[in-house]
Amino acid sequence: MTLGLTLAILGAALAVFLAGIGSAIGVGLAGQAASGVMSEDPSKFGSILLLAALPGTQGIYGFLSGFLVILKLGLLGAQAAQPTVQQGLQIMFACFPVAFAGLISAIHQGKVCAAGIYMVAKQPKEMTKPMVLGALVETYAVLGLLATVLLLNGIKL
Amino acid sequence: MAISPVKRFEILLPQEQLDGFLSYLQELGVAQLDSLPYEDWKLIPAETDVSEYERWITRLNHLLNNLPETEPKKGLDKLLAQKPKYSASLRKALLDFNYQKVVEDYEALENRKHELLQEIKQLEKEEEFLSPLTVFTIPLKELTRLKTCQVELVQVLPADLKRILEEARQLEVAVEVIDRSKNSVLLMIIFHQTARPEVERIFSDLKANFLVLNAYLSRASAGEKIEDILKDLQRKKEEKKKLVLQLEKELASFAVHRPALMAVHDVLLNEKEKMAGASLAGLTEKTCLLTGWVPAAEAERFSEKVHKYSELVFLTLRDPSPEEQEQAPVILENPEVLKPFEIITSLYGLPQPRTIDPTIYLAPFFFVFVGLCVSEGGYGFLVTLLSLLYLKLAKPQGGTRMFMRLMLYLGLSNVVFGTLVGGWFGFPIKPLLLIDPLKDPIPFMILSLILGFIQVLLSTFLSLVKEYREGNKVGAIAVKGGWIILLPSLLGYLALKQPWFGYLALLGAAGIVLFTSNSRNPVARVFSGLYGLYGISGYMADILSYSRILALGLSTGVIAMVVNSIVQIVWKIPVIGWLIGVLGFIGGHLFNLAISFLGGFVHSMRLQFVEFFTRFYQAGGRPFKPFKLENKYVEFIR
Secondary structure (H helix, E strand, O other), rough: HHHHHHHHHHHHHHHHHHHHHHHHHHHHHHHHHHHHHHHHOHHHHHHHHHHHHHHHHHHHHHHHHHHHHHHOOOOOOOOOOOOOHHHHHHHHHHHHHHHHHHHHHHHHHHHHHHHHHHHHHHHOOOHHHHHHHHHHHHHHHHHHHHHHHHHHOOOOO | OEEOOOEEEEEEEEEHHHHHHHHHHHHOOOEEEEOOOOOOOOOEEOOOOOOOHHHHHHHHHHHHHHHHOOOOOOOHHHHOOOOOOOOOHHHHHHOOHHHHHHHHHHHHHHOOOOOHHHHHHHHHHHHHHHHHHOOOOOHHHHHOOOEEEEEEEEEEEEHHHHHHHHHHHHHHHHHHHEOHHHEEEEEEEEEHHHHHHHHHHHOOOOEEEEEHHHHHHHOOOOOHHHHHHHHHHHHHHHHHHHHHHHHHHHHHHHHHHHHHHHHHHHHHHHHHHHHHHHOEEEEOOOOOEEEEEEEEEHHHHHHHHHHHHHHOOOOEEEEEOOHHHHHHHHEEEOHHHHHHHHHHHHHOOEOOOOOOOOHHHHHHHHHHHHHHOEHHHHHHHHHHHHHHHHHHHHOOOOOHHHHHHHHHHHHHHHHHHHHHHHHEEEEEHHHHHHOOOOOHHHHHHHHHHHHHHHHHHHHHHHHHHHHHOOHHHHHHHHHHHHHHHHHHHHHHHHHHOOOOHHHHHHHHHHHHHHOOOOOHHHHHHHHHHHHHHOOOOHHHHHHHHHHHHHHHHHHHHHHHHHHHHHHHHHHHHOOOOHHHHHHHHHHHHHHHHHHHHHHHHHHHHHHHHHHHHHOOEEEEEEEEEOOOOOOOOOEEEO
């Protein structure tokens, strides 16, 4: 295995685990709030679940970026590509936007959603408004994903 | 299309007819009641008391929540269940059912059950207290026969035992170890009653627990041991438990009253609502006045029905004055096809009276955006099918019905756009594919931005209309019109380098620079105009925000592909590979369906709220809430 390939794999790993950590923390924050609210009123589970799940998307974006790298490198097939060190670094850097934007935005989205869950506890009919507020934070993860996809698409092996 | 006009009405009627008339209005369900300027018109606000109704409603709710269903429905049946139906005009006859007695009987039984449970808990506590003492086999009466000595049972920590024994020996106190466990030692100590202070001193700074048996000592019969008391407790407990079970059976038998109670609950709920409506009336000595709103389209029928009620009811119907207009409730009026998209408008907040209803403008964009964000024909097909089935079988009403119709549209949108730019369950249909975003995402990105560009231009045009209507005619045309010319021509100039695009762009920019400010000072005017031109960064940001459509569309496609590749890999596992594969395929795609629809819905909605609405939309209208029969457990039909 060449250094180039190793660097590219490092990039894929960073995208998956950094965004994954962010989502885990974000969903964790929202989940705690959700349990707190449900201890008063378990019937709110349905409406709260969506809010608690919202910060989970960053982990998925990270995962799918990692998967795009795996596809690009042909790691699932018999013959893996042999990128040069330059190309490996390019792939790694291309993974940074989704990794870091995902990590930070998921945590903050988790906080927004947790606050939103408390809001739903008091205003059960206003479920979508906190969701839109959560989507405001997620925008930057979406843009990170977009940048990563476009960059990966642009790298020629 | 628009906000439909409403008419204001005033109704004057004899006080004794108010109650009956309000019931009649509830059944009609077309008018909204409003409060009156009581003091200006020298009216006495009607006082009503709903607390009695509220109490009964709470008690009935408690019963209905606890009673089991008469015929428990499961799964699909429960999902598709419809409410029982009753005639609206005959609803008050339902109150003849002696619900008060049923509720009181139920509550009495329930209280008895709670008491019993409390008693059982008490018995359990005693048991817990006595059970370590079973090793103490002397009959309890024996302890009371001592004349000059006292007996105490003490629980101490094993570590303190040695010290206690030592000190006890010096004081001539008899100490007997009755029981020893890992965490505690049970001691019986016997001492002369004059030695009590010294004995207490031994234990004063230790963690010791004196067990007080006095209650049992005085009650104990000759020869009774602790073991016997425990057996007695056990027996009492069993008896009470049996009683509880019996009570529970009796309580459950109340389920036969469930349908009647459901109907009574809803009748009382509506009586309460009626009282709340009556509290809006203004009274004179003999008459009372009601005011409110009806949709203009219903006005004629309303007047006809009101006059039919009684000859003593006087009705005036008129167009609201401009001040009243500001307070008027808002009804959105759109063609039947577009009605489901009113959900999106209402989620943000209804428009103010006499402003623009954005539903018709956002509907096509929302439809396309969700289709592109999810871009999965297979998921679209599933959602279409499920929502169609639910609409056909469960026949939902009101908000649920609208939402299911919206889901139906979004499903269809995905069938179309999933086929054109995505795939079916992760498999692209190559001959029908216009853009393959996985191979080359750039055309998809350009498509997203073009859609964004069109919507941003539309929102600018709507803000032109809004400002024009508000009276700033020149400014609206010059500035907003300027942007509408500037943005496309600038784009054309950058793309095609044709000089006349440049001139057009300059024309638009001139409009913006010269008319942004109303100042008479030409320098201030031009400078604030140049600052207005800086607004182009806002337009840029808004349009670029639409690139999220590409990202979300891609993510659905890639995850669907991931699911399929994993299925391919596990398929090779011998014997059970196919099973894991099938389960993984179903589970994986359902998961992807859920998250991509959630993401697609929320982000498309955000594009409407943040990028589209901000330029022209004024929310803050009061929704029209007709005074009508409410249903919780049953449905009242005409």
